Amino acid sequence: MNSPCQALRAALLDALDRGGAPFLDPRHQEHLASCEACRRLCSEEEALDALLVATADSAPTGSLDPDAAARLLTRLRADLDRALDAALDRIPAPAPPSPELLQRVLEATRAEREETLPDVELEPMPGGSRWFRPALAAAAAAVLLTWVSLRGGAALDPEGPRLAPEDTELLAWLDVLERWDELEALEPVEREALAVLDPGDALLLEWGDAQ
């Protein structure tokens, strides 16, 4: 609101306080001619004043007609609402964060990010088969399932477990899994060969190595 508007508004309020006596000096008249907002304000205030006068004449208790009071409150609330929005719009946008903050956040989160890294797949060994490990695991699982199904219905031996032929086979596979590190160190060709051998062949080879 610029100062001619403020001066006019102050004069208007003063006039209304004094019962609506003429308030406009030539300076205000000149401003009114050029300011649409002030013209609108004046006409609204005059209408409101007329309403108040009419209500005062018709209401024996001197209180406002409820409808008029409601309209007045609604108008005041709407005006205040618009002014509130204008005031909120004047709040400047916050200054951006400092350029160093990005690096700071990345540094501060680095340790925890490294802790929460998802499982990374092993790089396939050069020349090796990427199916070697799953194939071996699947074979072990199949043997284990077979063993469980064969032994499932048998009653427990009070003297403890005894090794059956299939138990020996299972132990051979468990032995293979225990020696995983050695297997990882094998040449790809050797590992692939081992993956397609059945357990009996593997045991035979192992026996041959031992001789």
Next chain:
Amino acid sequence: MTDPSTSSPSGTSEPVELDEGATLMLAWQAGDEAAFERLVETHMGRVHGLLVRFLGPRAPLDDLVQEVFLRVVRARDRYEPRARFTTWLFRIVYNLSVNQTQRRRPTPQSLSAPDPDGSDLDVEDVAALGPSEDLERSDLVDAVQAAIAELPERQRMALVLAKFENQPYADIGEVLGLKEQAVKSLIHRARENLRTRLAPLLAEDLV
């Protein structure tokens, strides 16, 4: 902290269209570390801005921004794109800000405390100023900011998200854990509080 990614006031888990933030978050979940850096880069400004609006410029903003992204890191494995990424992120900001407000309460750097540089106006002082005081525009801005800072936390966050972050009511509901209707009511009450507190200044500014 309640994991913002696992609770929804509406209880829905309908798939949403992936925005840039959610896409980056999922890429990072899958092991792309550069996606996290991009995520921080693109969202740090909004996080910082929201903290300034909600807590004021005197809060330890850099520490809080850092803490927000630490919480993002900790929620990495649980994140599911059930809402817009900013909604999820703003909920983290809100939870953290409320904790911060409560931590500051016993030894408040109160808005009503005398301010050496005189830049803060107390709400009571603002209300006491008559129209004749002819406040400058910057004083009005200070007064409005002070009045916003005095709002209850939920009203303040709802107003800030609606007015300054242009968030739809439904998203604000996700942030605050409220139904849309409750958000409307909160914002209505926030505006009413501001109108009441700032009435002398706003009336002066009418025309």
